[in-house]
Amino acid sequence: MAEPKDFIPFHRAIIGDDDIAEVVDTLRSGWITTGPKVAAFEQAFARTVGAPHAVAVNSCTAAMHLAVAALDLGPGDEVITTPYTFVATSEVILYMGARPVFVDVRPEDANIDPDLIEAAITPRTRGIMPVHVAGFPVRMDRVMEIARAHGLWVVEDAAHAIETAWKGVRAGRWGTAGAYSFYATKNITSAEGGMLACDDEALADRVRHLSLHGMSRDAWKRYTATGSWYYEVTARGYKYNLTDVAAALGLSQLRKIDAWHALRQRYAATYAAAFAGHPALVPPAVPADAVVAWHLYPLRLRLDALGIGRAEFIERLRLRGIGTSVHFIPLHLHPYYRESFGCRPGQFPRAEAFYEAEISLPLYPGLAPEEVERVAAAVVGIADEAMQ
Numbered sequence: 001m002a003e004p005k006d007f008i009p010f011h012r013a014i015i016g017d018d019d020i021a022e023v024v025d026t027l028r029s030g031w032i033t034t035g036p037k038v039a040a041f042e043q044a045f046a047r048t049v050g051a052p053h054a055v056a057v058n059s060c061t062a063a064m065h066l067a068v069a070a071l072d073l074g075p076g077d078e079v080i081t082t083p084y085t086f087v088a089t090s091e092v093i094l095y096m097g098a099r100p101v102f103v104d105v106r107p108e109d110a111n112i113d114p115d116l117i118e119a120a121i122t123p124r125t126r127g128i129m130p131v132h133v134a135g136f137p138v139r140m141d142r143v144m145e146i147a148r149a150h151g152l153w154v155v156e157d158a159a160h161a162i163e164t165a166w167k168g169v170r171a172g173r174w175g176t177a178g179a180y181s182f183y184a185t186k187n188i189t190s191a192e193g194g195m196l197a198c199d200d201e202a203l204a205d206r207v208r209h210l211s212l213h214g215m216s217r218d219a220w221k222r223y224t225a226t227g228s229w230y231y232e233v234t235a236r237g238y239k240y241n242l243t244d245v246a247a248a249l250g251l252s253q254l255r256k257i258d259a260w261h262a263l264r265q266r267y268a269a270t271y272a273a274a275f276a277g278h279p280a281l282v283p284p285a286v287p288a289d290a291v292v293a294w295h296l297y298p299l300r301l302r303l304d305a306l307g308i309g310r311a312e313f314i315e316r317l318r319l320r321g322i323g324t325s326v327h328f329i330p331l332h333l334h335p336y337y338r339e340s341f342g343c344r345p346g347q348f349p350r351a352e353a354f355y356e357a358e359i360s361l362p363l364y365p366g367l368a369p370e371e372v373e374r375v376a377a378a379v380v381g382i383a384d385e386a387m388q
Contacts, residue, residue: 051197053204060181135293137166190250274376
């Protein structure tokens with residue numbers, strides 16, 4: 001069946017005239033790859049999250065990879081992380097020849113459970129990579145307490161969490177470094193892009209160095225009036241630099257992040273009010289000490305109260321003109337992790353339970369208030385119809 005003409009997609013990127021003008025200005029400047037717009041984006045983002053240093057790269061995956069590379073993660077090492085995440089979090093550990101060690105999640109928010117971390121630490125453990133799922137904060141005070149006690153670094157996957165905070169500290173600013181995403185579906189976008197933020201100047205310098213083939217500092221300036229054609233490769237690096245074209249879009253979008261976050265909060269509140277007390281629906285709860293980025297709205301279904309499964313629920317929403325998604329299939333359920341590491345269903349029951357019940361509803365500033373209300377009414381209507 002074709003989608004209705006008034007179909008509400010799960011996500012729609014917002015590209016305004018101001019964004020287009022910023023990109024066109026960059027194209028007309030004659031400097032389109034890594035250059036002054038990247039530097040300006042780094043400075044603006046560092047101010048936004050309160051970081052002394054920020055390094056722009058071409059994805060959050062690249063930011064995480066560069067962080068663990070700069071921290072000298074290597075073969076035989078282990079990093080504790082969560083199975084409830086996109087594959088990139090674990091993938092960058094594997095890039096270095098190290099092994100991801102999964103720890104189950106908190107049932108309330110699908111974030112790594114700090115109370116389970118210590119039991120997973122071995123003599124091979126080098127670090128911890130927590131993920132702020134959907135923009136809900138990990139209990140980072142407890143994670144850092146454990147990391148300090150065992151001499152471990154912490155790289156935060158804050159791909160969903162630019163606006164997130166826990167106990168007054170921004171996501172990505174608790175640990176050794178934080179990695180952020182500007183992918184097309186994120187709260188602000190540069191089409192593709194990422195950022196690493198940290199306190200340590202030496203770490204930021206090494207990440208920047210590795211991000212462009214390990215070439216000598218400011219090699220990008222070699223085509224400017226003040227630059228030199230000469231450069232040296234001083235480390236085994238990667239091709240992870242961000243372009244000025246992408247940075248221009250990111251810079252323009254960053255100016256709107258506060259206004260857009262306020263809309264996300266408003267729409268999340270609309271959903272929460274509609275779903276409150278429903279016997280078949282579990283809306284996400286915001287802890288008192290948290291600011292939630294609301295990258296996703298992860299609604300859970302009480303399947304034991306419904307006469308239909310999640311797939312049928314999603315299909316009924318689609319037939320009513322509403323797109324949804326599911327976040328995430330836990331990593332230990334994927335064939336690669338089963339075959340390579342002996343992972344098995346039932347190994348991380350909380351992650352599996354959250355996944356089996358979760359649907360992600362449309363939540364982005366491009367929605368009109370009446371569209372949010374329409375989504376909420378459809379969810380409640382389907383749940384009411386399907387109650388056993």
